[in-house]
Amino acid sequence: MSTPVVILGTGLAGFNLAREFRKLDKQTPLVLISRDHGGFYSKPMLSNALAGNKSAASLVMKDSAKMAAELDATLHAQSAVRHIDTAARSLTLEDGRTLTWRDLVFAVGADPIRLPIEGDAAADILSVNDLDDYARFASRLDGVTRVAVLGAGLIGCEFANDLLSRGISPTVIDLAPRVLPRLLPEAASERMQQRLTEAGAAFRFGVSVTRAERAGHATRLQLSDGSQLDAELVLSAVGLRPRTELAAAAGLRVNRGIATDRLLSTSAPNVHALGDCAEVDGHTLPYVMPIMQQARALAATLAGTPTPVVYPAMPVTVKTPACPTVVCPPPLDASGAWTVELSDDGCDARFHSGDGQLLGFALLGAATKQRQALVAQIPGLLV
Protein backbone atom coordinates (compact mmCIF):
# COMPACT_ATOMS: atom_id res chain seq x y z
CA MET A 1 0.00 0.00 0.00
CA SER A 2 1.29 3.52 -0.83
CA THR A 3 2.04 6.15 1.82
CA PRO A 4 -0.99 8.30 2.67
CA VAL A 5 -1.89 11.93 2.28
CA VAL A 6 -2.42 13.07 5.88
CA ILE A 7 -4.67 16.04 6.69
CA LEU A 8 -4.51 17.65 10.15
CA GLY A 9 -7.92 19.11 10.99
CA THR A 10 -11.53 18.23 10.18
CA GLY A 11 -13.05 21.70 9.80
CA LEU A 12 -14.35 23.07 6.50
CA ALA A 13 -10.77 23.24 5.17
CA GLY A 14 -9.79 19.65 6.01
CA PHE A 15 -13.07 18.05 4.91
CA ASN A 16 -13.46 20.10 1.72
CA LEU A 17 -9.91 19.25 0.71
CA ALA A 18 -10.58 15.55 1.39
CA ARG A 19 -13.78 15.65 -0.70
CA GLU A 20 -12.10 17.44 -3.61
CA PHE A 21 -9.12 15.08 -3.45
CA ARG A 22 -11.33 11.99 -3.54
CA LYS A 23 -13.05 13.29 -6.70
CA LEU A 24 -9.63 13.17 -8.42
CA ASP A 25 -7.84 10.30 -6.68
CA LYS A 26 -9.69 7.25 -5.36
CA GLN A 27 -6.55 5.15 -4.73
CA THR A 28 -4.11 7.02 -2.49
CA PRO A 29 -4.76 6.28 1.19
CA LEU A 30 -6.16 9.29 3.03
CA VAL A 31 -5.81 9.93 6.77
CA LEU A 32 -7.53 12.72 8.71
CA ILE A 33 -6.47 13.62 12.24
CA SER A 34 -8.43 15.91 14.50
CA ARG A 35 -8.22 16.82 18.12
CA ASP A 36 -12.02 17.35 18.13
CA HIS A 37 -14.97 14.97 17.53
CA GLY A 38 -14.22 14.71 13.80
CA GLY A 39 -17.85 15.19 12.76
CA PHE A 40 -18.92 17.48 9.93
CA TYR A 41 -20.71 20.74 10.72
CA SER A 42 -20.89 24.17 9.14
CA LYS A 43 -19.08 26.62 11.41
CA PRO A 44 -20.90 29.71 10.05
CA MET A 45 -24.11 28.28 11.56
CA LEU A 46 -22.71 28.85 15.07
CA SER A 47 -23.64 32.53 14.93
CA ASN A 48 -27.26 32.07 13.87
CA ALA A 49 -28.07 28.80 15.63
CA LEU A 50 -30.04 30.35 18.52
CA ALA A 51 -32.66 31.69 16.09
CA GLY A 52 -33.23 28.14 14.83
CA ASN A 53 -33.25 26.80 18.42
CA LYS A 54 -30.38 24.46 17.50
CA SER A 55 -28.43 22.38 19.99
CA ALA A 56 -24.74 21.70 19.34
CA ALA A 57 -25.56 18.03 18.63
CA SER A 58 -28.20 18.94 16.05
CA LEU A 59 -25.64 21.02 14.12
CA VAL A 60 -23.55 17.92 13.36
CA MET A 61 -24.55 16.84 9.87
CA LYS A 62 -22.42 13.66 9.76
CA ASP A 63 -20.40 12.01 12.53
CA SER A 64 -16.77 10.97 12.13
CA ALA A 65 -17.59 7.35 11.19
CA LYS A 66 -19.88 8.51 8.36
CA MET A 67 -17.29 11.00 7.15
CA ALA A 68 -14.55 8.35 7.15
CA ALA A 69 -16.77 5.98 5.15
CA GLU A 70 -17.85 8.68 2.68
CA LEU A 71 -14.23 9.75 2.07
CA ASP A 72 -12.79 6.25 2.12
CA ALA A 73 -10.38 7.59 4.74
CA THR A 74 -9.02 6.68 8.16
CA LEU A 75 -10.15 9.33 10.63
CA HIS A 76 -8.44 9.68 14.02
CA ALA A 77 -10.77 11.86 16.14
CA GLN A 78 -9.88 13.23 19.59
CA SER A 79 -6.22 12.84 18.55
CA ALA A 80 -3.72 15.63 18.91
CA VAL A 81 -0.35 15.61 17.18
CA ARG A 82 2.64 15.74 19.53
CA HIS A 83 5.56 15.93 17.12
CA ILE A 84 6.24 16.33 13.39
CA ASP A 85 9.46 15.34 11.65
CA THR A 86 9.41 16.86 8.16
CA ALA A 87 12.70 15.23 7.11
CA ALA A 88 11.48 11.72 8.00
CA ARG A 89 7.93 12.57 6.81
CA SER A 90 6.46 11.24 10.02
CA LEU A 91 4.35 12.46 12.90
CA THR A 92 3.66 11.21 16.40
CA LEU A 93 0.24 11.35 18.02
CA GLU A 94 -0.25 12.04 21.72
CA ASP A 95 -0.94 8.37 22.38
CA GLY A 96 2.52 7.55 20.97
CA ARG A 97 1.43 6.15 17.58
CA THR A 98 3.63 7.19 14.65
CA LEU A 99 2.33 7.77 11.10
CA THR A 100 4.26 8.44 7.92
CA TRP A 101 2.98 10.53 5.03
CA ARG A 102 3.51 11.17 1.34
CA ASP A 103 2.06 14.68 1.76
CA LEU A 104 1.03 16.44 4.98
CA VAL A 105 -1.60 19.19 5.08
CA PHE A 106 -2.16 21.64 7.92
CA ALA A 107 -5.86 22.58 8.16
CA VAL A 108 -5.79 23.33 11.89
CA GLY A 109 -7.80 26.58 11.93
CA ALA A 110 -7.43 29.59 14.22
CA ASP A 111 -7.84 30.44 17.91
CA PRO A 112 -10.03 33.25 19.25
CA ILE A 113 -7.99 36.28 20.31
CA ARG A 114 -8.24 36.92 24.07
CA LEU A 115 -8.19 40.57 25.10
CA PRO A 116 -5.85 41.46 27.98
CA ILE A 117 -8.63 41.82 30.59
CA GLU A 118 -7.85 41.63 34.31
CA GLY A 119 -10.08 40.56 37.19
CA ASP A 120 -11.51 37.40 38.74
CA ALA A 121 -14.21 37.01 36.03
CA ALA A 122 -11.87 37.38 33.04
CA ALA A 123 -11.67 33.60 32.67
CA ASP A 124 -15.50 33.40 32.51
CA ILE A 125 -15.59 35.36 29.23
CA LEU A 126 -16.70 33.00 26.46
CA SER A 127 -15.90 32.87 22.78
CA VAL A 128 -17.62 30.64 20.23
CA ASN A 129 -15.30 29.10 17.64
CA ASP A 130 -16.41 25.45 17.62
CA LEU A 131 -19.28 23.18 18.60
CA ASP A 132 -18.13 22.69 22.21
CA ASP A 133 -17.91 26.46 22.64
CA TYR A 134 -21.43 26.83 21.25
CA ALA A 135 -22.76 24.13 23.60
CA ARG A 136 -21.25 26.00 26.59
CA PHE A 137 -22.62 29.35 25.38
CA ALA A 138 -26.16 28.06 24.67
CA SER A 139 -26.33 26.20 28.01
CA ARG A 140 -25.62 29.41 29.92
CA LEU A 141 -28.36 31.53 28.35
CA ASP A 142 -31.36 30.25 30.36
CA GLY A 143 -32.82 33.09 32.42
CA VAL A 144 -30.18 35.51 31.16
CA THR A 145 -31.31 38.99 30.11
CA ARG A 146 -28.06 41.00 29.97
CA VAL A 147 -25.27 39.89 27.60
CA ALA A 148 -22.22 41.93 26.67
CA VAL A 149 -20.65 41.18 23.29
CA LEU A 150 -17.04 42.31 22.88
CA GLY A 151 -16.42 43.20 19.24
CA ALA A 152 -18.68 44.91 16.68
CA GLY A 153 -17.21 43.10 13.68
CA LEU A 154 -18.99 40.53 11.53
CA ILE A 155 -19.16 37.79 14.14
CA GLY A 156 -20.00 40.12 17.06
CA CYS A 157 -22.90 41.65 15.11
CA GLU A 158 -24.16 38.22 14.06
CA PHE A 159 -24.19 36.96 17.66
CA ALA A 160 -25.88 40.20 18.79
CA ASN A 161 -28.65 39.64 16.24
CA ASP A 162 -28.93 35.97 17.20
CA LEU A 163 -29.29 36.87 20.89
CA LEU A 164 -32.13 39.23 19.93
CA SER A 165 -33.97 36.21 18.51
CA ARG A 166 -33.92 34.76 22.05
CA GLY A 167 -35.38 37.93 23.54
CA ILE A 168 -32.00 39.01 24.95
CA SER A 169 -30.94 42.62 24.32
CA PRO A 170 -27.14 42.57 23.97
CA THR A 171 -24.75 45.45 24.51
CA VAL A 172 -21.97 45.43 21.92
CA ILE A 173 -18.69 47.05 22.98
CA ASP A 174 -15.89 48.03 20.62
CA LEU A 175 -12.88 50.34 20.67
CA ALA A 176 -13.68 51.21 17.04
CA PRO A 177 -16.17 54.02 16.40
CA ARG A 178 -18.73 51.93 14.43
CA VAL A 179 -19.91 48.44 13.40
CA LEU A 180 -17.96 46.39 10.82
CA PRO A 181 -15.39 49.17 10.30
CA ARG A 182 -13.17 47.00 8.11
CA LEU A 183 -15.99 45.82 5.85
CA LEU A 184 -18.41 48.73 5.52
CA PRO A 185 -18.10 52.42 4.61
CA GLU A 186 -19.32 54.77 7.35
CA ALA A 187 -22.86 55.39 6.10
CA ALA A 188 -23.48 51.65 5.71
CA SER A 189 -22.17 51.02 9.25
CA GLU A 190 -24.58 53.65 10.54
CA ARG A 191 -27.49 51.98 8.74
CA MET A 192 -26.64 48.56 10.16
CA GLN A 193 -26.24 49.99 13.66
CA GLN A 194 -29.59 51.77 13.32
CA ARG A 195 -31.38 48.54 12.30
CA LEU A 196 -29.78 46.51 15.11
CA THR A 197 -30.61 49.26 17.62
CA GLU A 198 -34.24 49.31 16.46
CA ALA A 199 -34.29 45.54 16.99
CA GLY A 200 -33.10 45.99 20.60
CA ALA A 201 -29.27 45.95 20.63
CA ALA A 202 -27.21 48.66 22.36
CA PHE A 203 -23.72 49.81 21.37
CA ARG A 204 -20.78 51.30 23.26
CA PHE A 205 -18.10 52.53 20.85
CA GLY A 206 -14.64 53.96 21.48
CA VAL A 207 -14.18 52.03 24.72
CA SER A 208 -12.45 48.82 25.72
CA VAL A 209 -12.98 46.50 28.68
CA THR A 210 -10.14 46.65 31.18
CA ARG A 211 -11.46 44.47 34.05
CA ALA A 212 -14.11 41.81 34.61
CA GLU A 213 -15.12 41.16 38.25
CA ARG A 214 -17.69 38.79 39.71
CA ALA A 215 -20.64 40.73 41.18
CA GLY A 216 -23.26 38.27 42.49
CA HIS A 217 -24.72 36.40 39.51
CA ALA A 218 -23.37 38.99 37.10
CA THR A 219 -20.01 40.03 35.71
CA ARG A 220 -19.12 43.69 36.25
CA LEU A 221 -17.14 45.07 33.31
CA GLN A 222 -14.93 48.06 33.88
CA LEU A 223 -14.69 50.16 30.70
CA SER A 224 -11.78 52.35 29.64
CA ASP A 225 -13.88 55.56 29.98
CA GLY A 226 -14.39 54.85 33.69
CA SER A 227 -17.96 53.54 33.37
CA GLN A 228 -19.19 50.06 34.36
CA LEU A 229 -21.53 47.58 32.75
CA ASP A 230 -23.10 44.51 34.39
CA ALA A 231 -23.89 41.43 32.31
CA GLU A 232 -24.79 37.86 33.23
CA LEU A 233 -22.79 36.59 30.29
CA VAL A 234 -19.89 38.09 28.33
CA LEU A 235 -19.09 36.87 24.84
CA SER A 236 -15.86 37.87 23.14
CA ALA A 237 -15.82 38.09 19.33
CA VAL A 238 -12.76 40.22 18.65
CA GLY A 239 -11.11 38.12 15.98
CA LEU A 240 -9.05 35.00 15.38
CA ARG A 241 -5.33 34.23 15.26
CA PRO A 242 -4.12 31.42 12.96
CA ARG A 243 -2.88 28.33 14.85
CA THR A 244 0.80 28.24 13.95
CA GLU A 245 2.50 26.66 17.00
CA LEU A 246 2.62 23.09 15.66
CA ALA A 247 3.94 24.25 12.28
CA ALA A 248 6.54 26.51 13.90
CA ALA A 249 7.71 23.65 16.15
CA ALA A 250 8.11 21.52 13.00
CA GLY A 251 10.42 24.22 11.56
CA LEU A 252 7.98 25.62 8.98
CA ARG A 253 8.09 29.31 8.07
CA VAL A 254 5.36 31.16 9.91
CA ASN A 255 4.26 34.81 9.67
CA ARG A 256 0.76 35.79 10.74
CA GLY A 257 -0.30 32.33 9.50
CA ILE A 258 1.56 29.28 8.22
CA ALA A 259 3.29 30.80 5.19
CA THR A 260 2.53 29.24 1.80
CA ASP A 261 2.83 30.17 -1.84
CA ARG A 262 -0.11 30.05 -4.27
CA LEU A 263 0.33 26.28 -4.56
CA LEU A 264 -0.43 26.13 -0.81
CA SER A 265 3.09 24.72 -0.29
CA THR A 266 4.84 25.60 2.97
CA SER A 267 8.60 26.00 3.39
CA ALA A 268 9.02 22.21 3.81
CA PRO A 269 8.75 19.80 0.88
CA ASN A 270 5.42 17.93 0.63
CA VAL A 271 3.91 19.95 3.47
CA HIS A 272 0.94 22.22 2.69
CA ALA A 273 -1.53 24.47 4.51
CA LEU A 274 -4.98 25.92 3.83
CA GLY A 275 -7.92 27.50 5.60
CA ASP A 276 -7.86 29.76 8.65
CA CYS A 277 -4.36 28.60 9.71
CA ALA A 278 -2.72 29.55 6.40
CA GLU A 279 -1.23 32.76 5.09
CA VAL A 280 -1.36 32.24 1.35
CA ASP A 281 0.97 34.49 -0.61
CA GLY A 282 0.78 37.07 2.19
CA HIS A 283 -3.01 36.94 2.75
CA THR A 284 -5.04 35.39 5.58
CA LEU A 285 -8.63 34.98 4.33
CA PRO A 286 -10.69 33.37 7.11
CA TYR A 287 -13.90 32.82 5.16
CA VAL A 288 -15.63 29.88 3.50
CA MET A 289 -15.29 30.92 -0.15
CA PRO A 290 -11.48 31.25 -0.12
CA ILE A 291 -11.31 27.86 1.62
CA MET A 292 -13.32 26.25 -1.21
CA GLN A 293 -10.98 27.75 -3.82
CA GLN A 294 -7.92 26.61 -1.86
CA ALA A 295 -9.34 23.09 -1.39
CA ARG A 296 -9.97 22.65 -5.12
CA ALA A 297 -6.51 23.92 -6.07
CA LEU A 298 -4.65 21.87 -3.46
CA ALA A 299 -6.63 18.72 -4.31
CA ALA A 300 -5.52 19.04 -7.94
CA THR A 301 -1.91 19.58 -6.86
CA LEU A 302 -2.01 16.54 -4.56
CA ALA A 303 -3.53 14.49 -7.40
CA GLY A 304 -0.57 15.31 -9.66
CA THR A 305 -1.48 18.59 -11.44
CA PRO A 306 0.25 21.54 -9.71
CA THR A 307 -2.51 24.20 -9.53
CA PRO A 308 -2.08 27.65 -7.99
CA VAL A 309 -5.10 29.04 -6.15
CA VAL A 310 -6.92 31.94 -7.80
CA TYR A 311 -9.75 33.81 -6.20
CA PRO A 312 -12.84 35.19 -7.91
CA ALA A 313 -14.83 37.97 -6.23
CA MET A 314 -15.80 36.43 -2.89
CA PRO A 315 -18.84 38.12 -1.29
CA VAL A 316 -19.57 37.36 2.38
CA THR A 317 -23.14 37.29 3.68
CA VAL A 318 -23.47 38.93 7.10
CA LYS A 319 -26.08 36.86 8.96
CA THR A 320 -27.92 39.78 10.57
CA PRO A 321 -31.63 39.33 9.71
CA ALA A 322 -32.38 42.75 11.24
CA CYS A 323 -30.27 44.16 8.40
CA PRO A 324 -29.53 41.61 5.63
CA THR A 325 -26.07 42.45 4.31
CA VAL A 326 -23.61 41.23 1.68
CA VAL A 327 -20.09 42.60 1.53
CA CYS A 328 -17.30 42.16 -0.97
CA PRO A 329 -14.53 44.28 0.54
CA PRO A 330 -12.03 45.94 -1.81
CA PRO A 331 -8.39 44.82 -1.39
CA LEU A 332 -6.74 46.48 1.63
CA ASP A 333 -4.21 48.33 -0.54
CA ALA A 334 -6.72 49.40 -3.24
CA SER A 335 -6.88 53.09 -4.09
CA GLY A 336 -10.28 54.46 -4.99
CA ALA A 337 -13.42 55.74 -3.31
CA TRP A 338 -16.82 54.62 -2.04
CA THR A 339 -20.06 55.98 -3.44
CA VAL A 340 -23.01 55.31 -1.15
CA GLU A 341 -26.72 55.48 -1.95
CA LEU A 342 -29.08 55.23 1.00
CA SER A 343 -32.77 54.54 0.62
CA ASP A 344 -35.54 53.78 3.12
CA ASP A 345 -35.14 50.05 2.62
CA GLY A 346 -31.43 49.65 1.93
CA CYS A 347 -27.95 50.89 1.23
CA ASP A 348 -25.98 50.38 -1.97
CA ALA A 349 -22.27 51.17 -1.50
CA ARG A 350 -19.74 50.59 -4.28
CA PHE A 351 -15.95 51.02 -4.28
CA HIS A 352 -14.44 52.08 -7.60
CA SER A 353 -10.79 52.58 -8.56
CA GLY A 354 -9.71 55.91 -10.04
CA ASP A 355 -10.32 54.56 -13.56
CA GLY A 356 -13.86 53.45 -12.78
CA GLN A 357 -13.31 49.71 -12.15
CA LEU A 358 -15.62 48.23 -9.49
CA LEU A 359 -13.38 46.69 -6.80
CA GLY A 360 -15.81 46.04 -3.95
CA PHE A 361 -19.29 46.64 -2.58
CA ALA A 362 -21.50 46.57 0.50
CA LEU A 363 -25.22 45.96 0.00
CA LEU A 364 -27.77 46.26 2.81
CA GLY A 365 -31.49 45.47 2.88
CA ALA A 366 -33.27 45.59 -0.50
CA ALA A 367 -29.95 46.40 -2.26
CA THR A 368 -28.71 42.83 -1.59
CA LYS A 369 -30.63 41.94 -4.79
CA GLN A 370 -27.73 43.53 -6.72
CA ARG A 371 -25.26 40.92 -5.45
CA GLN A 372 -24.91 38.75 -8.57
CA ALA A 373 -24.86 41.67 -10.99
CA LEU A 374 -22.02 43.33 -9.06
CA VAL A 375 -20.01 40.13 -8.53
CA ALA A 376 -19.95 39.73 -12.32
CA GLN A 377 -18.36 43.18 -12.71
CA ILE A 378 -15.47 42.61 -10.29
CA PRO A 379 -12.24 41.31 -11.81
CA GLY A 380 -10.75 38.08 -10.35
CA LEU A 381 -7.29 37.95 -8.80
CA LEU A 382 -7.88 40.86 -6.43
CA VAL A 383 -5.95 38.93 -3.79
Ligand SMILES: Cc1cc2nc3c(=O)[nH]c(=O)nc-3n(C[C@H](O)[C@H](O)[C@H](O)COP(=O)(O)OP(=O)(O)OC[C@H]3O[C@@H](n4cnc5c(N)ncnc54)[C@H](O)[C@@H]3O)c2cc1C
Ligand atom coordinates in the same frame (compact mmCIF):
# COMPACT_ATOMS: atom_id res chain seq x y z
C1 LIG B 1 -19.16 32.06 14.58
C2 LIG B 1 -18.53 32.09 13.20
C3 LIG B 1 -19.32 32.45 12.11
C4 LIG B 1 -18.77 32.49 10.83
N1 LIG B 1 -19.55 32.84 9.77
C5 LIG B 1 -19.03 32.87 8.53
C6 LIG B 1 -19.83 33.20 7.40
O1 LIG B 1 -21.01 33.50 7.53
N2 LIG B 1 -19.26 33.18 6.17
C7 LIG B 1 -17.94 32.85 5.98
O2 LIG B 1 -17.46 32.83 4.85
N3 LIG B 1 -17.15 32.52 7.04
C8 LIG B 1 -17.66 32.52 8.30
N4 LIG B 1 -16.87 32.18 9.36
C9 LIG B 1 -15.49 31.76 9.10
C10 LIG B 1 -15.44 30.29 8.65
O3 LIG B 1 -16.36 29.55 9.41
C11 LIG B 1 -14.01 29.76 8.83
O4 LIG B 1 -13.19 30.47 7.92
C12 LIG B 1 -13.88 28.26 8.56
O5 LIG B 1 -14.88 27.50 9.18
C13 LIG B 1 -12.50 27.78 9.01
O6 LIG B 1 -12.32 26.43 8.72
P1 LIG B 1 -10.94 25.69 9.04
O7 LIG B 1 -11.17 24.27 8.64
O8 LIG B 1 -9.81 26.42 8.45
O9 LIG B 1 -10.77 25.79 10.62
P2 LIG B 1 -11.58 25.09 11.81
O10 LIG B 1 -13.00 24.93 11.47
O11 LIG B 1 -11.24 25.84 13.04
O12 LIG B 1 -10.99 23.62 11.89
C14 LIG B 1 -9.74 23.36 12.46
C15 LIG B 1 -9.64 21.87 12.70
O13 LIG B 1 -8.30 21.58 13.12
C16 LIG B 1 -8.32 20.73 14.26
N5 LIG B 1 -7.05 20.93 14.99
C17 LIG B 1 -6.59 22.07 15.55
N6 LIG B 1 -5.37 21.87 16.09
C18 LIG B 1 -5.07 20.56 15.87
C19 LIG B 1 -3.97 19.73 16.19
N7 LIG B 1 -2.90 20.21 16.82
N8 LIG B 1 -3.99 18.44 15.82
C20 LIG B 1 -5.07 17.94 15.16
N9 LIG B 1 -6.14 18.69 14.82
C21 LIG B 1 -6.14 19.96 15.17
C22 LIG B 1 -9.58 21.14 14.99
O14 LIG B 1 -10.01 20.14 15.86
C23 LIG B 1 -10.53 21.34 13.81
O15 LIG B 1 -11.05 20.10 13.38
C24 LIG B 1 -17.40 32.16 10.64
C25 LIG B 1 -16.61 31.81 11.76
C26 LIG B 1 -17.16 31.78 13.02
C27 LIG B 1 -16.31 31.43 14.22
